Amino acid sequence: MLEIILSFLAEFGLIREDFKHHKRINKRVKEDGIKRPIQKYFLQPSVLIFLTIFIVFMLSTVLFFTYQRTSVFPDKTKIEISEMSKRMESWNEKFGQYPQDINQLIGNSPIRQDWKKDAWNREYKFKITKNGKGFLIISAGSDGIFGTEDDIQSEK
Numbered sequence: 559m560l561e562i563i564l565s566f567l568a569e570f571g572l573i574r575e576d577f578k579h580h581k582r583i584n585k586r587v588k589e590d591g592i593k594r595p596i597q598k599y600f601l602q603p604s605v606l607i608f609l610t611i612f613i614v615f616m617l618s619t620v621l622f623f624t625y626q627r628t629s630v631f632p633d634k635t636k637i638e639i640s641e642m643s644k645r646m647e648s649w650n651e652k653f654g655q656y657p658q659d660i661n662q663l664i665g666n667s668p669i670r671q672d673w674k675k676d677a678w679n680r681e682y683k684f685k686i687t688k689n690g691k692g693f694l695i696i697s698a699g700s701d702g703i704f705g706t707e708d709d710i711q712s713e714k
Contacts, residue, residue, distance in 0.1 A: 642695055
């Protein structure tokens with residue numbers, strides 16, 4: 559109930575401010591005869607409040623997605639590669655060799671189906687060393703190109 563009353567008062571106050579704004583602009587128009595459509599319609603308090611909220615929302619959205627791509631995605635990919643490496647080591651202990659491809663590592667586990675792609679939704683590069691005693695899991699990183707500085711790879 560209190561929320562409804564406060565909302566009503568805020569809307570009433572905003573309508574009142576818009577009315578006072580129109581009155582001031584109309585007075586200036588009558589005094590000097592110059593029409594002011596931009597001031598009359600686009601600089602009224604309700605429009606300014608809406609534009610301010612819209613700009614803050616858009617800026618927040620851009621900052622959120624930028625932060626996600628530069629901080630959250632690399633951390634998520636590093637954790638995923640670490641989990642995959644642990645699974646590779648346990649596979650090696652159990653079977654005496656590493657799996658030949660990532661699908662063999664994932665198996666039928668629905669939880670590990672996400673291991674096929676990194677946080678940027680790009681496939682990992684999966685390699686077993688020539689002697690078969692090591693492996694390398696590589697994500698192309700944020701730029702999507704393998705062999706650049708932003709690549710994320712396993713420890714071994």
